[in-house]
Amino acid sequence: MTDRRVAHEERDDALAALLAPWLPGRRWFPVKGTDAQVGAIGGLTLRDPDGAAEVRLLLLRAEGAGAGAVLQVPVVLRGPDAPDPAPADDDPALVGRLPDGTVVLDGAGRAEFERAWLAEADRPADAPADPDPDLGPPKVVPGEQSNTSVILPGAGPDGSTAMLKVFRGLSEGDNPDVDVPRALAEAGWTHVPRPLAWLGAQWQDGEHTAHGHLGVLSAFVPGAHDGFELACDLARAGTAFDTLAEELGAVVGQMHRALARALPTGHGEQGAVEGPRTGRHAADPEPGLSPAAVAVAGALADRFAWAVESVPELEEHADAIAALAERTQLLAEVPPRQRVHGDLHLGQVLRGDDTWYVLDFEGEPLVPVAQRTRPDLALRDAAGMLRSFDYAAAVGGAPAAWTEVARTSFLAGYSAETPDLDPGARAHLLRVLELDKALYEAVYEARNRPTWLPIPLRAVARLVG
Template identity: 50%
Template sequence: MTLTARTSPDDARLLEVVRDWLPTKRWFPAKGQVTELTATASFALAPDVTVLLVRARAGSIDALLQVPLVLTDGPTAEAIGTLDGRSVLDGADHPSFLRAWLAAADGPGADVDVTAARAISGEQSNTSVILPGARPGILKVLRAVAPGENPDVDVPRHLVDVGWQHVPAPLAWLQAEWPGHDGEPVTGYLGVLAAFVDAAEDGFELACAYAGRGESFADLARSLGSITATMHDALVRAYGVEEVDQGPEEVARAVATRFSWALSAVPSLARFADGVAEVVAEVRSLPSAPPRQRVHGDLHLGQVLRSHDAWFIMDFEGEPLAPLAQRTRPDLALRDVAGLLRSLDYAAAVGGLSGAAAADWTAAARAGLLAGYGGGDQTLLRALELDKTLYEAVYESRNRPTWLPIPIAGLERLTPPR
């Protein structure tokens, strides 16, 4: 079923109820900025369930946010506010919203108990809700919605179709039509319910725990590298490869551009200029580069689960606020490997290792991951890891200055003095 958004006089009134609440949520895309909020349209999933679409504009940000709301009679401590004497609740994990969502969704379905739903804390860009039951699932409510295929729905479906079993299988998905920015109707996804992976450990938390105990992560990293390689093979079977050979020049140019951007934000990175230039020159000297293919796009240890001695890879959405064309564009498979390598550095630091102990632990884990993956051009991999590390340096300088030493240490390793 494809829902169709409608406009209602209550849309603007509901927006006023949630206006001050929205910026407090981790998934709100324009924290700390003066943001223009507009009620675009809404979906009436049930008499007491409304999904409000709110356009948020601030600087370069222009996002359409999905805000599920449940209206109940009588006061309640969880209420965001009131409308006509009824309490307005955040609906993402409310049984009324979940029941209506499942009734409207497509897919094979799941056997779940909506009254026992539990939202996962800590998510930043979406809201995920665990639904226990005979066939349990985890519902991802997409907070920033966009027209077109959503990779987090489309890619797992394709992977399951070609027989790859290391992704939580999609059980249900909900599509909708709403007014685009130009007023013309567009169609996209509101959310997806995937199979729940039981007895699962978060990959990053697991790696941090190993680091904290000083225990080698190399064997687990090797098996993760192997699973990542099979994922890339499955993605080729599902989507094919890009025939146009863009060569290594595109990678070299991207790294050089990234460094210029990072240097303008963090002037202290100037000492890495010669090392970056050397990496760029080495990439430019390569005779060719592997063909581009569909990739995960945002792979790190926080995107993998360990369950019953097996790895599962999830969250294929990519950067939620990036344009869909950018998130689905073919890329070098090694970019996913570079993301995992950078995540190992973070796990060592967050796990409490430093100095030689951190270097040794990370080196063993990196070697295991690369051995499991089975190769790849080391010059390209170094460049892609450098590109990611430069981004991290800017991010940490702006958001977590105490974490800036983590990417700085990575830059020192990737651009050593000659």
């Protein structure tokens, strides 16, 4: 990755002041429910090949309520003497005007930004040296929570359509949503949209110089269906999610084998496994117990202790969860850690070309890259997909039998591609990891969507029963 140096210009402070009241209305803005303090770190100025406007990739630091983040905001700047007519005041891209009359536009959906980005980006060694795409109108994908994706007709090879993802929250290190698909595609795994170009930068973060990716251009799967929407439609129609779920399970199993080959971790031993965000390790387990099994059990206990503080209804399951954790410590076999997806669910897969594609290897954007890319149990991805079936059934109004068919079919496909684990140990670990995820969901729903809280609560009751 070529690191372009972010530099601070005097106008960046004026841009930050203009953007400060605009940012809280963006879905990807992470500092919610407070008066955030927004300051300019600096930016990169890109050249629009058509010379229609100036493009500035502005990096901001937002602070508030104990939370902070480095954010990327691409803006298109048009001076008072620009030849094209000024945008109307109700133009959704209009952010405002600087004191000198410069018009500031949200760059994400603007052709000027896309042209400049494509001209500046790094590309694979076998890509054309000077691509000159004939771009069609860009289309911003609605509804994204963490980043901004733009469909770009003409930006792919031979004039095909491509997808540009603009990373909003920036973290130190190479973004896994660039490096993981690159590694998988180079290893010959065809179920990931191939990265076509990427852009990186380095910036000053206090006394430290950080570096990371700003965005990635990937191949677009035309006519593809979002996995969650597809499953919801089937549930709503009363159509079984069986063959598709089995094929999805097989693709996820193949993904885990491909990840182990393409991104070996050097952790082939059955070391301790850290539960997500629990911070617990079993350094000195009792003699005869597997350190990895003890760590999984400890992570479940920690997750429950954390969840029950926010969701008191979970207290009735305390004894059952403690007993499950105790049995987990006795497992003789826990698979080795490896690189995983990290946030796998139906919304992270697409159905197109009569097959499944896996997307969004980024993980939680505001979590440090080192934490997002650490080795983990591959079964955690499978457990996340199982939880997603519950949500699709709830949205589609399907009975429990629909979910059970989907679960059984998915696991049949997955197990066929990962036959090296004892079936009993696999079933136990999936139960523990699915319960861990359901406990997390219970807290999330209690805080954000209380009417959805029964979905994970029913799962907890089923998994401990």
